[in-house]
Amino acid sequence: MAIDMDKLNAFVGRFVTDLGAAVHTGMVVIGERLGLYRALASGPMNSAELAAKTGTDERYVREWLSSQAAGGYITYDPATHKFCLTEEQAFTLAQEDSPAYLPGAFQLALGALAAVPRIADSFRSGAGMGWHEHDDGVFHGCEKFFRPGYAANLTTSWIPSLHGVKEKLESGARVADVGCGLGASTILMAKAFPKSRFFGFDYHDKSIAAARQAARREGLADRVAFDVAPAKSFPGSGYDFVAVFDCLHDMGDPVGAARHVRTSLNDTGTWMIVEPFAHDQLKDNLNPVGRVYYSFSTLLCTPCSRSQEVGLCLGAQAGEARMREVVTSAGFSRFRRATETPFNIVYEARP
Numbered sequence: 001m002a003i004d005m006d007k008l009n010a011f012v013g014r015f016v017t018d019l020g021a022a023v024h025t026g027m028v029v030i031g032e033r034l035g036l037y038r039a040l041a042s043g044p045m046n047s048a049e050l051a052a053k054t055g056t057d058e059r060y061v062r063e064w065l066s067s068q069a070a071g072g073y074i075t076y077d078p079a080t081h082k083f084c085l086t087e088e089q090a091f092t093l094a095q096e097d098s099p100a101y102l103p104g105a106f107q108l109a110l111g112a113l114a115a116v117p118r119i120a121d122s123f124r125s126g127a128g129m130g131w132h133e134h135d136d137g138v139f140h141g142c143e144k145f146f147r148p149g150y151a152a153n154l155t156t157s158w159i160p161s162l163h164g165v166k167e168k169l170e171s172g173a174r175v176a177d178v179g180c181g182l183g184a185s186t187i188l189m190a191k192a193f194p195k196s197r198f199f200g201f202d203y204h205d206k207s208i209a210a211a212r213q214a215a216r217r218e219g220l221a222d223r224v225a226f227d228v229a230p231a232k233s234f235p236g237s238g239y240d241f242v243a244v245f246d247c248l249h250d251m252g253d254p255v256g257a258a259r260h261v262r263t264s265l266n267d268t269g270t271w272m273i274v275e276p277f278a279h280d281q282l283k284d285n286l287n288p289v290g291r292v293y294y295s296f297s298t299l300l301c302t303p304c305s306r307s308q309e310v311g312l313c314l315g316a317q318a319g320e321a322r323m324r325e326v327v328t329s330a331g332f333s334r335f336r337r338a339t340e341t342p343f344n345i346v347y348e349a350r351p
């Protein structure tokens with residue numbers, strides 16, 4: 001066997017980066033949970049000052065700060081022995097309303113990784129694992145990870161990219177958000193379009209309970225209702241607009257769900273399908289974003305679909321051609337890619 005030492009060294013170098021990133025997941029979750037990033041955003045501090053400000057133990061905080069500085073998430077000044085956040089670090093780590101807030105992604109990853117022993121068994125048995133069976137970090141991390149992207153794009157870019165939908169929502173429309181999780185997307189739409197009525201559905205009761213709480217907190221109870229319902233049988237008809245955010249591929253029977261969406265829409269209605277960004281061919285998804293999605297898909301999306309009837313298992317990287325098949329086979333005659341971001345594709349389907 002002839003080992004190319006340059007290639008070996010490059011691969012081991014990558015391994016060190018990846019291993020650091022893997023354990024760093026826990027560091028970011030701790031930093032967010034204890035308010036360490038937020039506290040540090042107020043100005044340079046040493047470990048004792050940060051510990052005093054956050055009510056934490058100085059020795060632990062010092063070790064955490066060092067891990068963060070080594071990873072480039074926090075900046076260290078050897079002259080003063082103080083740590084600080086640059087504007088960019090604060091924007092992504094300390095401001096929960098920023099469009100690039102990152103800690104939710106790590107909370108989601110940590111929660112998803114808790115399922116590794118069970119999913120490893122599933123590789124042999126083929127068994128599924130429902131979304132509802134995961135660690136709570138999955139639900140809350142998912143909401144926290146996706147909300148900033150929705151806040152940045154949904155009402156200003158995604159909805160305006162659809163034919164005539166923004167105008168309908170402005171004048172008053174009936175909207176269903178199916179597989180709404182904790183309701184981040186429903187709440188954003190309800191805030192932007194006060195004349196419309198919004199119905200959020202998800203099969204997971206705990207997510208719906210949290211979504212209801214969020215709607216009450218935001219003072220939106222007059223125009224938003226959340227209910228537990230599966231995508232194939234959510235109640236109501238004559239909807240002007242139905243949306244699904246990052247969940248069609250999680251469903252066991254996405255064609256059945258699409259058929260139900262078709263019957264729930266009025267004849268001039270629109271279905272918006274937001275899916276993870278993906279190309280049609282595996283070879284074109286072999287990049288950092290594809291790696292994230294295929295990994296989450298192995299732990300969350302594919303087992304979720306497998307746990308439900310039909311168990312189609314589209315996976316999080318299904319791609320446009322596969323989505324078109326699913327949607328048009330359910331009776332929609334028009335389907336197009338309306339817009340995209342580096343992380344999402346937005347499709348428009350109409351009867």
Ligand SMILES: C[S@@+](CC[C@H](N)C(=O)[O-])C[C@H]1O[C@@H](n2cnc3c(N)ncnc32)[C@H](O)[C@@H]1O
Nearest residue numbers: 131179180181202203204230231245247250251
């Ligand atoms: C990745 S999460 C996305 C949640 C939410 N749409 C968001 O963007 O934050 C997938 C959601 O789909 C829901 N889900 C999966 N299968 C479902 C089904 N058959 N009917 C309704 N909801 C379903 C899960 O409970 C979960 O809340």
